[in-house]
Amino acid sequence: MTYRRAVLPALAGGLLLTALLWWAGASAHALHLPGATGMLGGQAAAELEHWLTPWSYDPPASAQFSTEVSGGIGGAAGTAGTNYLALYATALQIRFGAVFVFFVTGALLLVRRLPPVHGRMPAALLALWAWGVVAGALAVTVSAPWLIASGGRGSYRFLPQLASVISSGRQVLVVTALVAAALTVFIARVTAKGAGPLPQEAVPARAARLAATAATAVIALSLVVLSYQPVAAVLQSVSPGIGLFAEPGDLLRQWLLLGAWAGPGGAPLGAWLLYRAGDVLLLAVVWWVLRRLPGLLTRVTAPAMAAGAVCATVLGLLASQLLRVAVDGAGSGLRWDLLRLSAGIGDGVPAALVWGLVAGCAAALMLRAAVGRAEITDATTPVEDSARLG
Known part of the structure; x- marks a missing residue:
């Protein structure tokens, strides 16, 4: 269009x-x-x-x-x-x-x-x-x-x-x-x-899977590694004494962390796994969307992939938050207290923007490299076959 x-x-x-x-x-x-x-x-x-x-x-x-x-x-x-x-x-x-x-x-x-x-x-x-x-x-x-x-x-x-x-x-x-x-x-x-x-570009399925996997790994870096409470605490405690720009810990959490998690601790393992299902859902949404995105775009470009990765990350974030609202509501029995349960809806969007842009760039690079390798392979295969026949 x-x-x-x-x-x-x-x-x-x-x-x-x-x-x-x-x-x-x-x-x-x-x-x-x-x-x-x-x-x-x-x-x-x-x-x-x-x-x-x-x-x-x-x-x-x-x-x-x-x-x-x-x-x-x-x-x-x-x-x-x-x-x-x-x-x-x-x-x-x-x-x-x-x-x-x-x-x-x-x-x-x-x-x-x-x-x-x-x-x-x-x-x-x-x-x-x-x-x-x-x-x-x-x-x-x-x-x-x-x-x-x-x-x-x-x-x-x-x-x-x-x-x-x-x-x-x-x-x-x-x-x-x-x-x-x-x-x-x-x-x-x-x-x-x-x-x-x-127009609709034909993207090899293997290239699309590799690109989606690379982008999902970038999102997992924030969701799994940086959002782990001991690591997040280190980010929170960063406080260089530079006057107006001191105490950046809260701001770093806003722009770098897609979640927050710790080990089961005193909670039952089943409840802990159920709550972590939101993180799994986020990564699954990101992978599935980015796996299909190249085939939906009229032209696969780096800006389009970056914007699509940002949107995929936000959608995964909203899906995980809605799942946790359902889990919290079912566990507490507060069927009508939706306002309080929905207070966390929309959190993590700045981090989704940052990591989505990085993930989109990684997906675009991986997609270009994978498609290039596939084209080289297709171009050299007839030559190799004819050499064998000769």
Whole structure:
């Protein structure tokens, strides 16, 4: 699919995702009303407010507090408070603008290389859903410095504050990104009509398996090795004394660890294995998606493989988190406490972005090498056969 046909669905999906996040943020203040608290319950209302606040223009308590205690007497204090509120509004403007830009950029690539036609529609929908979650996480990251500065504590433990801000607002992204992906796929399917048969590269099965295995090994490095608690503790304890950039442990965990695990300890072995099934599911999803991805792309390129690997990692992460929600819910018997059980949905997206990019590059290199070897073998086989006959 050409960029001219892909730009309309990408723009429509980006606008819808931005509008849904803005609407969700604008609804956060309604959770303070007595009717909402009475209908949802105090705990559920507080949990929903925690999910929606990162997308709300209403400043949280921290920003209001800095407004009240900001230095100055009389009018000077009011001016400083107004500046903090303006800085908070700027952070939200950057956040919503970045969501739109990041989603459109990734959707253009995905819709062009993975158009939702000829059996590719489910794959395109899942890829765009995952990319919407990534776009939201990137937008939160980009706007985080302005948000931290609006609280008046930008110079105090900056990196831990940055890690805390980056980890917020994921749950609502999972839902809104799915809706935006559905609209993008629908419009892309309409615009693709009349474009003629789309190309599809023939990739040897062995090359695709090798590429998927190499990429899965990269993901396993984070999920199995770095996420092991003794190793993660070493990352957490990294703390060079360099002023503003001291205490990077929390931030390193955000961008390097896809999970956290330890030995069975005092837990029953069966329960421990059941909980580790989420990690196995993540790796299985990544391998299966990347095994099929080269055959679905209209052209196998390094950017397309990298974007596909990021989406595959996010999808595997979401699948493992949903499995753990089911396991925790069945084990605790809390059938209706879905909000509390779903609090971890969307965690680990920054690490999925980092390791997905590395895994995608590794898969592209392995795929190119394997296909090259297969072509050389095919080219030399007739010569060897004729030599034997002679």
